[in-house]
Amino acid sequence: MGTGFSIATALAVAPLGIDSCLSLVDDSLIEQVRASLCRRFGRPFEAIPRKSEDSRARRITAYLDLLHELVEEKLEEIRRQPFFQTNDKERYFRLLPDASPLRQAWERLLEQKDQPGCQERQAELCAAMTAGSIDVNIMAKLDRPNVDEAGQVLPAEFGDALSALRGFANSRLQSAVVVSAGLNKRLYKYMAQFRDFYREAEGQARKRIIVKVSDFRSALAQGKILAGLGLEVFEYRVESGLNCGGHAFGAGGRLLSGLLAEFRDRRDQLANDLRPMVEAFHKALGQEDSLPADTCRSRLTVQGGLGVHGEAARLHKDYGVDATGWGSPFLLVPEATLLDEETRGQLARAGVDDFYLSDASPLGIPFNNLRGSSSEAWGRERAERGRPGSPCPKGHLAANTEYGTEPICTASAAFQRRKLEELGPGAGMDAVLVKACICDHLGNGALMELSESDRKLPVAVCPGPNLVWFNRNYALDEMVDHIYGRITLTPEDRPHHLAAELVMSVDFFERQMRRDDGSEACRRTLDEMRRNLEQEMAGLELLALSPCQPGENLASIPPVLVNQGERLASLAEEWSALRAAAAVVG
Numbered sequence: 001m002g003t004g005f006s007i008a009t010a011l012a013v014a015p016l017g018i019d020s021c022l023s024l025v026d027d028s029l030i031e032q033v034r035a036s037l038c039r040r041f042g043r044p045f046e047a048i049p050r051k052s053e054d055s056r057a058r059r060i061t062a063y064l065d066l067l068h069e070l071v072e073e074k075l076e077e078i079r080r081q082p083f084f085q086t087n088d089k090e091r092y093f094r095l096l097p098d099a100s101p102l103r104q105a106w107e108r109l110l111e112q113k114d115q116p117g118c119q120e121r122q123a124e125l126c127a128a129m130t131a132g133s134i135d136v137n138i139m140a141k142l143d144r145p146n147v148d149e150a151g152q153v154l155p156a157e158f159g160d161a162l163s164a165l166r167g168f169a170n171s172r173l174q175s176a177v178v179v180s181a182g183l184n185k186r187l188y189k190y191m192a193q194f195r196d197f198y199r200e201a202e203g204q205a206r207k208r209i210i211v212k213v214s215d216f217r218s219a220l221a222q223g224k225i226l227a228g229l230g231l232e233v234f235e236y237r238v239e240s241g242l243n244c245g246g247h248a249f250g251a252g253g254r255l256l257s258g259l260l261a262e263f264r265d266r267r268d269q270l271a272n273d274l275r276p277m278v279e280a281f282h283k284a285l286g287q288e289d290s291l292p293a294d295t296c297r298s299r300l301t302v303q304g305g306l307g308v309h310g311e312a313a314r315l316h317k318d319y320g321v322d323a324t325g326w327g328s329p330f331l332l333v334p335e336a337t338l339l340d341e342e343t344r345g346q347l348a349r350a351g352v353d354d355f356y357l358s359d360a361s362p363l364g365i366p367f368n369n370l371r372g373s374s375s376e377a378w379g380r381e382r383a384e385r386g387r388p389g390s391p392c393p394k395g396h397l398a399a400n401t402e403y404g405t406e407p408i409c410t411a412s413a414a415f416q417r418r419k420l421e422e423l424g425p426g427a428g429m430d431a432v433l434v435k436a437c438i439c440d441h442l443g444n445g446a447l448m449e450l451s452e453s454d455r456k457l458p459v460a461v462c463p464g465p466n467l468v469w470f471n472r473n474y475a476l477d478e479m480v481d482h483i484y485g486r487i488t489l490t491p492e493d494r495p496h497h498l499a500a501e502l503v504m505s506v507d508f509f510e511r512q513m514r515r516d517d518g519s520e521a522c523r524r525t526l527d528e529m530r531r532n533l534e535q536e537m538a539g540l541e542l543l544a545l546s547p548c549q550p551g552e553n554l555a556s557i558p559p560v561l562v563n564q565g566e567r568l569a570s571l572a573e574e575w576s577a578l579r580a581a582a583a584v585v586g
Contacts, residue, residue: 005330005338006330009022009330011074013132016078016092022137024168027055041070051149071134138179143161175207191209191226198231199292205232209226209234223298227278243501247361248357248365264320278291305464305466308552326483328464352465368465369461379437392409416435436460502537509529
């Protein structure tokens with residue numbers, strides 16, 4: 001969801017019992033939003049200067065504590081509202097899934113109004129109302145070292161990732177940190193310094209650990225690192241590598257259906273392998289008797305490209321998934337996300353070709369993008385005026401050391417001017433100029449929506465391709481009802497998300513094939529990708545023969561399998577011919 005879109009989502013949804021997640025990448029944006037919310041809600045605000053001691057962690061803690069306070073106050077206000085009226089209390093229960101025991105208890109209460117015991121049941125329901133979890137996301141590999149006012153490099157714990165973790169750990173939140181975008185052993189080791197990540201006497205941790213993973217092997221490897229420190233993974237979150245928002249990963253030709261099947265078949269192995277490691281850690285401390293029976297029994301969740309309730313039901317039924325995540329559609333829910341009106345309108349009007357996989361990210365990772373965004377126009381205009389690149393006001397993605405020991409960002413003016421001078425006019429310029437200042441532009445839509453800027457700012461947005469099937473602004477209640485299958489907002493002929501993912505995966509194979517550098521490593525990568533795709537398609541063929549879940553368009557999968565199977569074979573044949581021709585020339 002980028003850095004800004006969900007930064008204040010918790011204020012809207014957590015008092016209604018809905019979980020959300022916000023990014024901790026941009027502490028400058030977090031500080032600006034904190035100031036805005038303090039003004040809106042009449043709270044005192046004391047700025048935390050960027051160059052002050054431990055400012056990044058302190059800014060994050062202050063903002064998270066503010067969210068916690070505002071959400072708890074709103075929830076308490078809702079608890080005090082009467083039953084049997086149209087108000088936020090009625091909305092709280094109505095938004096729950098139909099199968100929720102709490103919703104069912106509320107429905108029984110409505111049928112028993114004025115009957116004996118009604119007041120006691122109302123009190124029980126009020127006590128059972130809880131806020132949605134205010135989770136945070138840390139991109140593990142974004143761990144830029146920071147410097148003090150004198151320009152001296154600070155110790156590792158003041159780097160971006162560890163500072164963000166400390167900011168969350170010191171907050172009053174009882175929620176989860178989602179660790180994404182790679183493995184950072186130093187970050188995991190640092191977690192062990194905070195008691196909140198370990199279970200308390202009653203059996204729960206105040207701060208839970210969610211690891212976003214690309215496959216089972218990654219889950220097991222990261223789980224072992226944490227288990228060796230006595231830490232448990234509360235949840236493994238699997239994401240479609242390509243059918244998602246933000247940065248995209250080809251996953252070596254693996255598809256979501258195959259990845260989840262492996263988790264289903266080997267899920268017990270996670271607990272069986274990790275529990276002895278956690279027990280050994282606590283035994284060394286004389287605490288083994290305090291471990292509950294569910295030690296290392298992690299939840300499994302999935303996100304990426306889901307569009308209808310039936311697709312989510314398929315993942316629950318066939319793969320034992322505990323929950324599903326929905327992100328991009330909420331970009332069209334003004335109540336839930338912060339985005340300027342112009343960009344939201346562009347998203348609603350966008351067609352299939354307007355959502356594309358770009359090279360805009362300075363990290364060198366494919367990035368889901370919106371064609372024609374104001375960020376794109378801003379970059380093009382600067383290049384035309386002979387001033388390519390961004391001033392790089394924040395530097396969170398500064399990682400290139402091509403022109404010196406101090407890392408700079410490939411979207412920055414400092415890098416692009418040097419690179420363009422080096423290349424000269426002509427070839428290679430587009431590859432330089434395509435890089436966008438996403439660590440700044442992804443937050444600008446939030447600032448404009450909050451009226452924190454009196455001028456138009458360039459806005460980048462990173463929606464998943466599935467957003468093409470949503471074409472207007474929606475109320476929060478509408479989107480929730482759509483997710484739970486109570487209404488349908490998308491057309492019946494919308495392709496199944498697994499069919500769409502297959503097309504994207506073959507697209508990605510072609511993309512990588514066109515960029516083949518002739519090396520043996522590239523040959524092995526493409527060979528593995530092709531073999532995996534062929535194997536995954538065989539599994540999809542079997543899935544397509546199973547009974548449909550309500551609203552699930554399984555019929556869209558077989559024709560896509562035929563078409564993409566033929567296309568993959570043709571691409572593989574073309575690639576072999578290109579390789580052979582290159583070998584002859586060489």
